[in-house]
Amino acid sequence: MSSLFKFLESASNESIFVAIVNEHPQTMAVILSCMQPKQAAYIIGALAPERQLAVTMRIATMRQVDHAVLVIIAKEFEQCVSNQNYVNVGGVDTVAETLCHVEQGTVSSIMENLEQDDPELVAAIKMQMRTAKNIRELNKLNKGE
Numbered sequence: 001m002s003s004l005f006k007f008l009e010s011a012s013n014e015s016i017f018v019a020i021v022n023e024h025p026q027t028m029a030v031i032l033s034c035m036q037p038k039q040a041a042y043i044i045g046a047l048a049p050e051r052q053l054a055v056t057m058r059i060a061t062m063r064q065v066d067h068a069v070l071v072i073i074a075k076e077f078e079q080c081v082s083n084q085n086y087v088n089v090g091g092v093d094t095v096a097e098t099l100c101h102v103e104q105g106t107v108s109s110i111m112e113n114l115e116q117d118d119p120e121l122v123a124a125i126k127m128q129m130r131t132a133k134n135i136r137e138l139n140k141l142n143k144g145e
Contacts, residue, residue, distance in 0.1 A: 002034040004074035011081050013042040019080040025051065029058035030065055030073055092121070096128035100136075 008016060016035075020028055020043060032040040032055065044052055099107050115122040 002070065002074070004070055005031070005034040005077075007078050007081065008035055008039060013039055013046075015081055017043055017046050019077065021047070025054040026058050027073060028055045029062055030070070031077055033059055033062060034070070034074075092124045092128050096125050097132050099125065100129055100132050 016039060020031060023031070028043075028051075032043060035043075044055060047055065099110070102110075111122055111125070114125075
C-alpha cells in the first residue's frame with residue numbers, strides 16, 4: 001500500500017466504495033492499486049461487471065504513475081472518504097431478518113420474483129435467513145423455552 005493511501009486502512013469498505021464508485025475507471029485503477037488487496041477485492045467485487053472489467057484491465061496494464069498525480073488523487077480521495085456522513089441501513093441482513101417475520105406465502109412470492117433478477121442475492125438472503133433462524137433457535141434453547 002502506498003503511504004499516501006494509508007488513511008484507507010481505517011476506512012470501511014462501504015465508505016471507500018461509495019467514494020470511488022463514480023470515479024473514472026483509470027482513477028479507480030490507480031486508487032485500487034494503492035490499497036490493501038482485500039479492500040481492493042471488495043471494491044472490485046461490488047462493481048457492476050462492465051466496470052469490473054474496465055478497472056481490472058487498467059490495473060493490469062498500468063505500470064507507472066507520476067508521484068505528483070498520486071499525491072493529488074490521494075488528497076482528493078481522502079477528502080471524499082472522510083467527508084462521508086453515511087449510516088449503514090438496509091442490506092441482506094435487514095431483508096433476511098424482516099422476511100423471517102413475514103408470512104411464508106409472501107416470502108415465497110418475493111423470492112421467486114427476485115430470483116428472476118438476481119439469483120445470487122436470493123441465495124445470500126436465504127443463507128442469512130437460515131442463520132437468523134438458527135440464532136433464534138439457539139437463543140430459545142439457552143433461555144430454556
